[in-house]
Amino acid sequence: MFLVSLIPIRPEVPFGAPAERSDAARNRERLLQAARELVAEYGAEALTMDALACKAGVGKGTVFRRFGNRAGLMMTLLSDAEADFQQQFIFGPPPLGPGAPPLERLAAYGEGRIYFVLEYGELLKGAGVSPRNRFDVPPAMLAHRHLELLLREAGMDEDPWVMAMSLCSALDPERIVNDVRVHGISPKRLAASWRQLVTRIINPA
Amino acid sequence: MFLVSLIPIRPEVPFGAPAERSDAARNRERLLQAARELVAEYGAEALTMDALACKAGVGKGTVFRRFGNRAGLMMTLLSDAEADFQQQFIFGPPPLGPGAPPLERLAAYGEGRIYFVLEYGELLKGAGVSPRNRFDVPPAMLAHRHLELLLREAGMDEDPWVMAMSLCSALDPERIVNDVRVHGISPKRLAASWRQLVTRIINPA
């Protein structure tokens, strides 16, 4: 699915940019490897940039040159999983992918996203420290456009843009993780409520 | 409206706790005064705990003993406005307060909250740094219970708890501020979309 390159997880470098130098590439791999190990062992929340630099055997400056900041590192660590999920709802089999009616796709999207969030909640939290990183980043924009499109297909023609944004908010990672971990709400219950929400939204009285 | 004391903005001290010492009370007032001035002049985002301690003429330890952390300070600064808004939707005149049909109260709540958020967005952002501070704090819990109650009154009897949580998410301060400031969405448009959202939720097909 080469089209994926049109949906970058992170903004790509400009076209004319020179290729990455070999030592830079090597250090990036070292850093990603070390980061994955640290996350696997201690969790994403416990990952400090100093510890990462130390474990990867590079200087701290190098870490920040690669990833910009902590959120950028988390985004990079998420990018594979995020691309995979995008594949599923754009090209995958119904009901998540094309072929099912919009309502079923909306319901499936929410359910899929809920389980995605519960699996990658810590990384998502780290990646979304600022509003800019949470809302105006390629995966979030794509999710929003996807929901907006499904709402339109379902006949919602009164400001689907804002309505899609509200739906995105209902799938906010911190909210979902809090519901499950603090209040003991089951993922199934969240998914059922989501289904009811989208059902009612596209089937007005 | 003495009942307000039953709806504390921040968790109160235990009943048997000894009274606050006079020097502590004096320093708390100094700190709040200084904090309000700093927020008024430079904005809440620019307020640092060091600068606050310095301006109030107290040590840094005192600041943290009073407010626990930066979020606690922001909550305290918000408490008057938050209590005021609570008054309005619990005891105030319809459609925000009791007396109007549930749908109208829901619509009015969202509209009121949107304008509240746009006025106090910076403080709300500072107060809600952690999920715990965002979701499981008295004002948030009260808002959630209020929405849940209105949903029940409107005949929604299938998991109104989670549905109310989704509605709370749709009013997330960072989302609202981002929509308005970054995407240029007008508050009126947000309020209209919110009205449509709650209308569809309580008037299923």
Place this chain on the structure above:
DNA sequence: ATATTAACCGGACCATAGTCCGTTTAGCAT
């Protein structure tokens, strides 16, 4: 092979939230 240079490297440095603990003091009992 050598020179050139732009990119990269690393770690010292800065800013700020939050902690700790020895010192001071308000409130009270005598």
Place this chain on the structure above:
DNA sequence: ATGCTAAACGGACTATGGTCCGGTTAATAT
């Protein structure tokens, strides 16, 4: 008034994200 004690005080200290800049090196041209 004096002494006692628990509370409060304040500033040095720590942790961590992020910046800066002088030295190093990979890629390229000659």
